[in-house]
Amino acid sequence: MAIVDSLHEIGKEFYLLRSEEPEFHRNIYFKRFIGPDGSQVNMIMDPGTKLDLSRVIAAANHLFGGLQNLDIIFVSHQDPDLTSNLDAILTAAPKALLLASIDSWRLIRMYGLPDNRFKAIEDFRTDTLKIRKTGHLIKFVPAYYCHFRGAMMVYDFESRVLFTGDFMGGTDTRKGPGVYATEESWPGIAMFHSIYMPTNSVVRSTIDRIGMLDPFPEVIAPQHGDVIKGDLVYDFLGRLMELDVGLDLMEKEKPEKETLVIAVNEFLDKLKASNAPVYKVLLARLREPGKFTTPFYVAADVVVDVKVDVNDALRFLWDSIDEKIQDVSTQRMVKKLLLSTLKQYDIKLPFKVDITLEEETPPEADKNIFLDSFS
């Protein structure tokens, strides 16, 4: 497709170039600041990967006569899906200055990027920046921990487009052509945030910072998924305020500590009755420290406490069976015993396992219990 047909002007002089994957694509944005005297400053945001390089070059040729005329490279954070062609772009654009947070720079400089081409956003005197040549204003807005400590967004006052990096991004649940979000885009946004954002509290504080922008953005331009505009901006921000993500979901899905202690003791009792030597080996393992701490606290042959996150304790117990029991059929027997005991207490392992309780349950139910655990 000709590059001119791939560029979408989503706000005044604000252009989207979208990579062509149908599932989880990258959005690269360009902004042309054009002053009253015809002077021009050109910016690219999250320039993508080596896979995007030829299209970025073509877009730069079309929009401002080539990368040699690029002035500003803004990157929202350090991930390779948006930074891994920076070395090539900096070489092709000798005038361009790279802008990012200092936290992002600490990592992206490892591509071998030259220090003298970088300016930390924190080093500007104010978070609103005037483009001297053209008179335009842009504002840097932190998106702390969404999904990286030093994540940054940038607001273009002229177009009222807020480029948000991964924040407000989504997988492609809306089918069909076009670049703007519809209701169909929401499941992809919710899924993406559930996976990548650490907690609802950091999502909320980023939304609060967006809410303080004056004037409020008309368009949200994320690095993945659809461009959001109109009422959907308020609508989706409102839904994100209420969405459980990352740790919130993990906390919800894990069993209570007390239940796990009861279940593990019952498992050990059954194991003692069926195979005393293996029971002894495993109990000894539970008394030993893990890498940083002792996950289980055992007193008088009884587990009395779980000292780590319950999901980590379950993983430690499962791994202990692998490590301490050499005989494969015994190992399977012990794993099945553990699984059946956990099942009684409705405890699911927080990871996928290669063993099922086929004797006790029909195959279909098996699949549901074990292969879908924690998905």
Ligand SMILES: [Fe+2]
């Ligand atoms: Fe990312």
Ligand SMILES: [Fe+2]
């Ligand atoms: Fe990303």
